[in-house]
Amino acid sequence: MVQSEVSAQPELIIEMKDVHFRYFGAKSGRNQRPVLHIPHWQVAAGQQLFIQGPSGCGKTTLLNLLTGMLTPGSGSICLLNENLATMSGHQRDCFRARHIGVVFQQFNLISYLSVADNIRLAAHFGNTQEKRLGKLTDSQIVALLDQLHMPASLITQRADSLSVGQQQRVAIARALINEPEILVVDEPTSALDSTASDAFMRLLLDVSRSNNSTLLFVSHDQRLAMNFDETVCLPELNRVATDAA
Amino acid sequence: MLLKVALKSLLNRRITFCLTVLSIAISIFVLLGVEHVRQEARESFGRTVSGVDLIVGARTSQLNLLLYSVFRIGNATNNISWQSYQTLSANKAVAWSIPISLGDSHRGYRVMGTSEHYFEYFRFGPQKPLEFRAGQPFSEVFDVVLGAEVARSLNYQMGQQLVLSHGLGKTSFTKHDDKPFRVVGILKPTGTPVDQTLHVSLAGIEAIHVDWQNGVQRPGLKVSAEQALERDLTPKNITAFMLGLNSKMAIFKLQRQINDFRKEPLIAILPGVALAELWQMMGSMEKILLLISVLVLLASLIGMATMLLASMRERYHEIAVLRAVGASPWFIFLLIELEAMLITLTGLALALLGLWLAISQAQDYLSDQYGLFISTDFYSSDVGVLLLLIFAATLVMALLPALNAYRRSVQVSVNNF
Numbered sequence: 001m002v003q004s005e006v007s008a009q010p011e012l013i014i015e016m017k018d019v020h021f022r023y024f025g026a027k028s029g030r031n032q033r034p035v036l037h038i039p040h041w042q043v044a045a046g047q048q049l050f051i052q053g054p055s056g057c058g059k060t061t062l063l064n065l066l067t068g069m070l071t072p073g074s075g076s077i078c079l080l081n082e083n084l085a086t087m088s089g090h091q092r093d094c095f096r097a098r099h100i101g102v103v104f105q106q107f108n109l110i111s112y113l114s115v116a117d118n119i120r121l122a123a124h125f126g127n128t129q130e131k132r133l134g135k136l137t138d139s140q141i142v143a144l145l146d147q148l149h150m151p152a153s154l155i156t157q158r159a160d161s162l163s164v165g166q167q168q169r170v171a172i173a174r175a176l177i178n179e180p181e182i183l184v185v186d187e188p189t190s191a192l193d194s195t196a197s198d199a200f201m202r203l204l205l206d207v208s209r210s211n212n213s214t215l216l217f218v219s220h221d222q223r224l225a226m227n228f229d230e231t232v233c234l235p236e237l238n239r240v241a242t243d244a245a
Numbered sequence: 246m247l248l249k250v251a252l253k254s255l256l257n258r259r260i261t262f263c264l265t266v267l268s269i270a271i272s273i274f275v276l277l278g279v280e281h282v283r284q285e286a287r288e289s290f291g292r293t294v295s296g297v298d299l300i301v302g303a304r305t306s307q308l309n310l311l312l313y314s315v316f317r318i319g320n321a322t323n324n325i326s327w328q329s330y331q332t333l334s335a336n337k338a339v340a341w342s343i344p345i346s347l348g349d350s351h352r353g354y355r356v357m358g359t360s361e362h363y364f365e366y367f368r369f370g371p372q373k374p375l376e377f378r379a380g381q382p383f384s385e386v387f388d389v390v391l392g393a394e395v396a397r398s399l400n401y402q403m404g405q406q407l408v409l410s411h412g413l414g415k416t417s418f419t420k421h422d423d424k425p426f427r428v429v430g431i432l433k434p435t436g437t438p439v440d441q442t443l444h445v446s447l448a449g450i451e452a453i454h455v456d457w458q459n460g461v462q463r464p465g466l467k468v469s470a471e472q473a474l475e476r477d478l479t480p481k482n483i484t485a486f487m488l489g490l491n492s493k494m495a496i497f498k499l500q501r502q503i504n505d506f507r508k509e510p511l512i513a514i515l516p517g518v519a520l521a522e523l524w525q526m527m528g529s530m531e532k533i534l535l536l537i538s539v540l541v542l543l544a545s546l547i548g549m550a551t552m553l554l555a556s557m558r559e560r561y562h563e564i565a566v567l568r569a570v571g572a573s574p575w576f577i578f579l580l581i582e583l584e585a586m587l588i589t590l591t592g593l594a595l596a597l598l599g600l601w602l603a604i605s606q607a608q609d610y611l612s613d614q615y616g617l618f619i620s621t622d623f624y625s626s627d628v629g630v631l632l633l634l635i636f637a638a639t640l641v642m643a644l645l646p647a648l649n650a651y652r653r654s655v656q657v658s659v660n661n662f
Binding site for chain 2: 067069089090093094096097098102104108109110111112113117120121122124125126174
């Protein structure tokens with residue numbers, strides 16, 4: 001805190017340098033055409049970013065790279081000053097569990113587990129020696145659900161018995177349970193009506209702010225952009241098209 | 246957490262889970278059942294007689310003689326004359342002899358005519374002598390000593406009178422009801438065919454047949470029990486006899502002498518050698534049964550692997566969610582392996598329960614009909630090895646769906662949601 005005041009530079013939480021990525025054809029065994037080339041991109045801690053772009057511009061690929069589900073062909077992706085590209089698969093899984101909360105469009109939860117067990121699952125993977133969170137109690141889960149305006153009675157219910165809106169809110173609870181520094185959200189409102197969507201957005205922005213998480217929100221719905229600190233237009237960031245030309 | 250997820254995942258697919266468990270349970274039931282019955286049959290046969298050096302009977306195969314004289318299975322081809330028995334048992338190499346006379350029964354249980362030497366010299370299991378639960382050996386002509394199972398199942402008490410039947414059928418119309426026998430002794434359980442046998446004196450057998458000829462009662466001739474006692478009740482024939490020798494060195498020499506006996510065609514067998522021949526005959530059958538059981542189990546395990554593999558498509562989202570919250574591909578791999586193990590463990594528990602119930606119910610029938618004493622204690626080192634092999638086979642069979650899940654979990658990405 002003192003350091004940031006002295007330097008007046010915000011702490012970087014994400015930094016991508018000269019990242020190239022192309023999918024590997026599972027059947028053909030050949031590299032397919034390049035999908036992403038980001039020369040340089042950085043995000044300061046605590047920012048709430050709206051990442052937009054048309055379908056096929058590489059939004060999902062970017063999220064996969066940032067969550068460590070995919071590794072770049074070249075370049076570096078530093079999250080919290082740790083380079084994902086040099087980590088082993090297991091290290092990336094642990095890093096994701098500890099530092100990144102993920103919310104997707106739908107099917108966020110394991111249908112046959114209860115709400116509490118879905119949340120505990122994330123806590124189980126995030127509960128490592130490096131970041132010991134202790135045993136998650138029901139009261140902690142209830143408190144978190146309460147923060148997301150959900151009744152305590154839901155914790156014993158199976159995930160597939162909830163409405164889509166409730167499932168999305170439980171997904172936020174699960175994403176936040178390990179107090180992640182980064183929250184990655186991919187079109188979470190696509191399955192919600194406009195009222196539920198607005199309520200969800202308010203809730204998401206509030207809890208990510210109160211949790212001091214950096215929020216990366218991906219959507220093609222530009223109406224949502226006004227809620228965020230900054231909008232990133234991925235086609236401008238991704239130089240694949242320019243490279244090809 | 247891994248166990249919880251695996252359990253709930255299986256319960257979420259409870260119909261396929263139950264059917265797969267049932268299939269595995271049946272196959273393990275068959276496999277363990279065959280193995281257990283095989284072992285118990287061997288043990289049961291092996292402990293039936295001990296300390297007997299030679300068994301002598303009318304010439305037949307050594308297996309047939311062993312089966313009818315010791316296990317009360319099948320019938321003798323011919324009798325031995327009393328003179329031959331006396332001649333051979335008087336041989337200086339012979340320490341003791343036990344004559345056996347078979348052919349009558351009581352409510353399906355075989356009656357054995359013998360001498361008091363039977364209670365003195367006969368041994369079973371690890372050289373254990375016969376012991377009385379109540380009473381003593383027969384001393385009178387119409388005394389009978391009951392095997393433990395006979396007394397238990399027919400609820401006979403000391404002093405009770407019973408009538409023997411001619412022949413071996415369970416239901417007989419030719420009863421020796423004019424010469425009833427009195428229970429003077431009840432033996433302790435031995436876990437051998439002795440338990441299923443009524444023991445009477447050779448004189449008793451002779452007495453009930455004094456007015457019989459060639460298997461039927463002589464017309465017009467009726468001899469009462471009192472009148473029979475006044476007759477000479479020295480037996481004319483016996484079915485077989487057991488010999489204990491003074492020295493083991495003399496066994497083969499005496500065996501040769503008996504096999505070359507000129508007065509009538511006889512055969513002397515070593516019980517251990519005859520048993521070995523029996524196991525040799527049974528061996529290939531046992532192997533075939535075991536092979537069939539193993540194939541049935543393999544088919545069930547393949548069914549389980551197919552079920553797990555088929556569920557992968559519908560579990561893609563589940564895998565993706567697990568990966569998103571930080572599960573490694575190995576966690577996914579272990580999850581599938583654990584599910585397979587849980588299926589097999591549940592199947593095993595059901596199979597053991599079923600086997601215990603089945604054997605508990607069939608114990609009496611098997612001992613009555615076949616002289617087989619099958620215990621409900623399944624555990625043996627061989628069964629332990631089988632269980633380990635079942636678990637190993639489960640892990641191997643689950644490799645295919647587990648590797649499939651592993652591969653999918655490596656390929657999974659955000660757009661799989």
